Amino acid sequence: MTTKTESGISTISLVVVASSDQDRSIAFYVDKLGFEKRTDIPFGGNYRWVEVYPPVGGTGIALAPPQREEQVG
Numbered sequence: 001m002t003t004k005t006e007s008g009i010s011t012i013s014l015v016v017v018a019s020s021d022q023d024r025s026i027a028f029y030v031d032k033l034g035f036e037k038r039t040d041i042p043f044g045g046n047y048r049w050v051e052v053y054p055p056v057g058g059t060g061i062a063l064a065p066p067q068r069e070e071q072v073g
Contacts, residue, residue, distance in 0.1 A: 018066040025063045
């Protein structure tokens with residue numbers, strides 16, 4: 001049974017978490033917690049788009065580099 005909130009949101013599939021050291025974050029989620037790395041691709045300049053997912057469940061975590069102050073609007 002799917003339950004909707006007042007906003008109409010019923011599921012979340014991906015959450016973005018700022019990570020100043022993506023390799024260290026990957027090691028934590030994959031090696032320590034048993035997550036699966038499903039995506040690790042170059043993303044504009046020196047950035048990477050990385051997604052990790054738990055072994056059970058559908059919500060993943062995107063490990064994104066933190067925004068620099070000049071990028072924040």
